[in-house]
Amino acid sequence: MLPAVSVLLSRHSGLMLLLAALLAGFGLPVRAEKTDGEQALTFDAGRMVLDGKRKIRTLSGGVEITRGTLVLKAAQIELKETAQGQLATATSADGQVATFRQKREGLDEIVEGQARRIEYDTVTETVRFIDQAQVRVLRGGVPADQVTGQTIVYNHARDVFEVQGGGAAGAAATAAGNAGGRVRGVVTPRKATTSPGTEATNPETPR
Numbered sequence: 001m002l003p004a005v006s007v008l009l010s011r012h013s014g015l016m017l018l019l020a021a022l023l024a025g026f027g028l029p030v031r032a033e034k035t036d037g038e039q040a041l042t043f044d045a046g047r048m049v050l051d052g053k054r055k056i057r058t059l060s061g062g063v064e065i066t067r068g069t070l071v072l073k074a075a076q077i078e079l080k081e082t083a084q085g086q087l088a089t090a091t092s093a094d095g096q097v098a099t100f101r102q103k104r105e106g107l108d109e110i111v112e113g114q115a116r117r118i119e120y121d122t123v124t125e126t127v128r129f130i131d132q133a134q135v136r137v138l139r140g141g142v143p144a145d146q147v148t149g150q151t152i153v154y155n156h157a158r159d160v161f162e163v164q165g166g167g168a169a170g171a172a173a174t175a176a177g178n179a180g181g182r183v184r185g186v187v188t189p190r191k192a193t194t195s196p197g198t199e200a201t202n203p204e205t206p207r
Contacts, residue, residue: 073098109137
């Protein structure tokens, strides 16, 4: 059985890993808009069931949650209130995926992600993509970088990404002839900026 593949990094690691280039923009840390964390969380749904004792709202019927530039969409989202904030668990319908979208601070870039299940913690600013997870970067509205895995976890507060393969399920998928047990990515080099007396060069894509 093939072991799960895991890539873990932070801005202090100094390791030139694929994911560092992919989601840190060749040295630029990935950050959401600062004002997003200060915005109220709003939702739109076809139906809501409120459990007052457990402080849980179950939203269904094509749900959309927004918080600043952050947009989370799914067939159903369970929104739990805590003393500090909200915990959102988005699940997809059969044959579909839940989606996540957020602007990167100070850049003309959008981070998009999708999975069968997405968990968003407004307190720790952590997004967890579970099952058929995929995260990509749109640069100027054009698809640029992309990574896929069984589980992708982004902790904005700590500037940490973790991407995992599929473990036992991934090994079975690999044996069946697909890449279910591996972490895959595509990195598009950024255009280097030019200054007087210098020539523009493009950074190499990490391998």
